[in-house]
Amino acid sequence: MTKSELIARLAGRYPQLVAKDAEFAVKTILDAMTLSLVSGQRIEIRGFGSFGLNYRPPRTGRNPKSGDKVQVPEKFVPHFKAGKELRERVDSN
């Protein structure tokens, strides 16, 4: 399912809303989630899962082509942990 399919499914569920509203709603939700992670704030959706940031310490990497050593700085990466309901439903068949 892609973003546009998700928008179409939501629009189909709410006939009283214009299709544009479903599109704007999806954009608004995803923008809020992005902004939350960007500002280092966790997201917790009961029954779905939680998003947070994981720390990656600095390390010495290598350029796979030349073999040269390169310093890779520390960073934060987004992380998702599925919630109970999602975990159980996905594994139910």
Added chain:
Amino acid sequence: MTLTKAELADFLFEKVGLNKREAKDMVETFFEEIRAALENGDSVKLSGFGNFQLRNKPQRPGRNPKTGEEIPITARRVVTFHASQKLKALVEKANRGKPQQQQ
């Protein structure tokens, strides 16, 4: 501070102009549609945010950490999330140099 469904509903109320009940319902349905797709074995691709994919994990040996007793971890299907390049880059840039204990 944590972002939850209640805050997402507030954004839909303020920015999209849905009424409070519609906004709450829309947030619930948004996540339910994603759960339903994954439950049906369909991966979910939200461009600019990330992809939710399914992985089939084979059975593997495990043990009860308390008793040390060996018990097999059954084969299962799990959800994995891969953040988009865009989200990863934004998170990395904004959080550069921040202390490690931040989550």
